[in-house]
Amino acid sequence: MTLTLVRILPQLLSLNGSLGNAEVLATRLSWWGFSVDVIDLNEGDAPGAAPDIAVIGHGTSSMVTPASNALERWKDTFHQWMHSGTQWWGSGLGGDFLGQAVRMSKDDPWRDGVGFTSVTTTLRSERASQEVVGLDRSGREVAGYLNDAAHREAEGVTPLLSFIPVRNDRWAGDTAGGGEGVYKDGLSVSAVSGPLLALNPHLADDILRQVLARKGKELPEPTDQHRRVDEAAATARAWIRSRLG
Amino acid sequence: MRLRLAVLIGRLVRVVARARGGGSALPGRLARLIYPAFLRRTIGEVGTVVFVTGSNGKSTTTQMLVAILRAHGLTVFTNPAGSNLPQGLASAVLAVCSPSGALEAEVAVLEVDEAYGPLISQELTPDHLVVTNLQVDQLNRFGEPERVWEMMKTVVQRTRASLTVNTRETALLSLAHSLPSGASLRTIDVDQRVIDAHPFGLVEAHIYTDPYDSIPRPDVTLSSVDCLDATVTDSLKTAHSFTLPGEGLHYGVDATLALSSASMLCDDFSWDRAVRALSEMPPVYGRGEVVSFGGREFQLIMQKNLPSMQVNLRGIAKQPVTAWVAVDEGTPDPSWLFDLNLGPIRRIDVLTGSKAWQWATFLGYRGVEVGEVIADTKAAMTALAGQGHREPVTAIVNYEQMMKIRRIAGYLDLEGGQ
Numbered sequence: 001m002t003l004t005l006v007r008i009l010p011q012l013l014s015l016n017g018s019l020g021n022a023e024v025l026a027t028r029l030s031w032w033g034f035s036v037d038v039i040d041l042n043e044g045d046a047p048g049a050a051p052d053i054a055v056i057g058h059g060t061s062s063m064v065t066p067a068s069n070a071l072e073r074w075k076d077t078f079h080q081w082m083h084s085g086t087q088w089w090g091s092g093l094g095g096d097f098l099g100q101a102v103r104m105s106k107d108d109p110w111r112d113g114v115g116f117t118s119v120t121t122t123l124r125s126e127r128a129s130q131e132v133v134g135l136d137r138s139g140r141e142v143a144g145y146l147n148d149a150a151h152r153e154a155e156g157v158t159p160l161l162s163f164i165p166v167r168n169d170r171w172a173g174d175t176a177g178g179g180e181g182v183y184k185d186g187l188s189v190s191a192v193s194g195p196l197l198a199l200n201p202h203l204a205d206d207i208l209r210q211v212l213a214r215k216g217k218e219l220p221e222p223t224d225q226h227r228r229v230d231e232a233a234a235t236a237r238a239w240i241r242s243r244l245g
Numbered sequence: 246m247r248l249r250l251a252v253l254i255g256r257l258v259r260v261v262a263r264a265r266g267g268g269s270a271l272p273g274r275l276a277r278l279i280y281p282a283f284l285r286r287t288i289g290e291v292g293t294v295v296f297v298t299g300s301n302g303k304s305t306t307t308q309m310l311v312a313i314l315r316a317h318g319l320t321v322f323t324n325p326a327g328s329n330l331p332q333g334l335a336s337a338v339l340a341v342c343s344p345s346g347a348l349e350a351e352v353a354v355l356e357v358d359e360a361y362g363p364l365i366s367q368e369l370t371p372d373h374l375v376v377t378n379l380q381v382d383q384l385n386r387f388g389e390p391e392r393v394w395e396m397m398k399t400v401v402q403r404t405r406a407s408l409t410v411n412t413r414e415t416a417l418l419s420l421a422h423s424l425p426s427g428a429s430l431r432t433i434d435v436d437q438r439v440i441d442a443h444p445f446g447l448v449e450a451h452i453y454t455d456p457y458d459s460i461p462r463p464d465v466t467l468s469s470v471d472c473l474d475a476t477v478t479d480s481l482k483t484a485h486s487f488t489l490p491g492e493g494l495h496y497g498v499d500a501t502l503a504l505s506s507a508s509m510l511c512d513d514f515s516w517d518r519a520v521r522a523l524s525e526m527p528p529v530y531g532r533g534e535v536v537s538f539g540g541r542e543f544q545l546i547m548q549k550n551l552p553s554m555q556v557n558l559r560g561i562a563k564q565p566v567t568a569w570v571a572v573d574e575g576t577p578d579p580s581w582l583f584d585l586n587l588g589p590i591r592r593i594d595v596l597t598g599s600k601a602w603q604w605a606t607f608l609g610y611r612g613v614e615v616g617e618v619i620a621d622t623k624a625a626m627t628a629l630a631g632q633g634h635r636e637p638v639t640a641i642v643n644y645e646q647m648m649k650i651r652r653i654a655g656y657l658d659l660e661g662g663q
Binding site for chain 2: 006014015016017018020023024027060061062087125127129131145146147149193194195198199226228229232233235236239243
């Protein structure tokens with residue numbers, strides 16, 4: 001079986017390993033024997049049929065305008081993809097663009113996002129930069145590195161993660177009651193790097209379980225490759241937890 | 246009087262720190278604490294002050310420029326590679342100044358950390374500024390390249406005479422908008438064929454700035470780089486060839502910037518002397534440097550940020566006999582690893598440091614075999630030294646681990662042997 005994964009604007013939105021999340025999703029599928037076509041959707045390209053997975057990564061503030069212009073043209077198609085069952089993963093700025101709007105500062109005009117969530121994002125010069133541990137919405141342990149310079153406002157969203165504790169008082173990027181990111185059916189968004197899905201493979205498998213369910217398949221048992229890399233990730237998370245005390 | 250006191254106490258602390266194999270920052274920090282105008286009253290008294298800053302290549306460009314100037318008979322004060330914060334500069338002064346703080350130098354060529362450029366330039370005004378490049382660096386430390394550009398702009402605003410940049414870096418050209426009146430923009434160029442011949446190109450950060458249109462003709466152009474052999478052409482189209490201290494386009498760009506700056510600073514500039522000085526340069530501290538421990542050699546390859554590590558890895562043509570990665574909290578957010586092309590590396594024998602398991606996770610997704618994780622640096626070095634191989638260990642290390650490895654191996658010249 002061949003699955004498709006589209007990387008949205010990889011030339012603009014690929015900062016700080018954020019497209020590693022696409023690599024993690026594709027590689028885990030390949031270890032189970034699935035063939036994965038990874039397709040890049042760059043500025044000026046015409047989007048094709050709805051993929052199984054769409055991944056959009058992080059970018060610098062200089063990417064806000066060109067990314068916004070490109071996404072504006074694809075917005076309707078992306079909503080069709082979502083309606084067709086594409087599973088979305090968004091990191092950092094790319095994840096913010098899946099919300100309502102993004103602006104480079106509070107004095108700058110809003111740039112429209114794709115509109116999958118209610119989140120509006122204002123980029124800031126102050127950066128929260130620290131390792132974090134916490135729980136996902138299912139109460140499972142997560143760890144990563146928060147390297148975020150944004151203020152977010154949202155209504156009625158379910159956060160993807162909650163941090164324990166949020167020690168950095170410069171962080172203003174929470175989406176709901178101190179929670180981080182957004183989860184809804186078909187969509188996961190986070191500002192945490194790491195890349196998050198590599199360090200927390202259960203989040204990756206949540207997405208892949210949905211992808212395979214649409215094909216009438218269950219998530220297979222982990223292979224030796226899954227086990228080896230997941231054990232390394234679990235130890236990496238434990239080290240992060242111990243560093244944070 | 247306070248300057249003399251700062252020198253005296255700084256030197257005493259320096260002696261103790263070196264004897265204990267400690268870092269080079271403390272003496273300088275104390276000296277500046279005792280006498281806040283320390284940098285201005287010492288380096289600032291040198292006739293000409295040159296700052297070399299940028300995301301990568303600062304150490305190499307600085308050392309190349311120093312070598313060329315010294316080959317022309319100039320006395321030069323410089324700071325050791327990587328000691329590019331205010332305290333590092335002050336420590337470098339303490340190493341060579343007179344009891345009154347005087348430096349015997351005609352030119353000061355200083356490697357300046359881009360994040361500390363605004364602070365250092367507030368204390369010490371540069372006559373000339375060389376910006377090597379603007380690349381994506383560690384976000385946790387510098388933030389976005391847009392922010393680094395703003396920091397560079399602050400230094401440009403304080404530069405008295407000239408700004409030298411690579412004309413291929415449009416964001417750096419736009420810094421010239423901020424030059425004070427009387428100061429000028431100077432450029433070097435890199436032949437497009439040279440860029441095209443290198444898979445990662447110049448890896449410059451793409452940011453949006455006001456274009457600068459009044460670009461002067463480049464006075465030196467990098468016209469070829471083939472392994473260690475490089476050729477530049479001067480403004481009269483005469484070619485000059487030399488040997489680089491390491492393989493890679495970036496070394497060629499660094500050399501071109503150094504040659505351009507030296508030609509401006511030397512009244513009697515000689516291309517022959519300049520290219521000979523470049524060809525005779527030893528490897529830059531920590532960039533391909535080889536240290537010995539337990540009867541085995543360790544070749545140190547720095548992993549500072551994505552662009553620099555990517556070009557440093559280009560020097561690895563085949564799977565090393567023994568590959569070691571040692572990374573600790575000096576690289577707090579190693580997320581950018583996932584943007585890395587590992588080239589021919591298919592096995593890492595030992596992973597070390599507090600980020601070892603994050604590396605192991607990354608390598609797992611790349612299908613790279615991992616031998617074992619030995620968290621402690623000295624234990625890892627001992628294990629690697631005892632493997633019975635003659636070939637050197639290829640050690641991919643961050644700056645903090647590099648310093649630790651050098652200390653463990655008994656290299657106490659922690660200021661880079663300057």
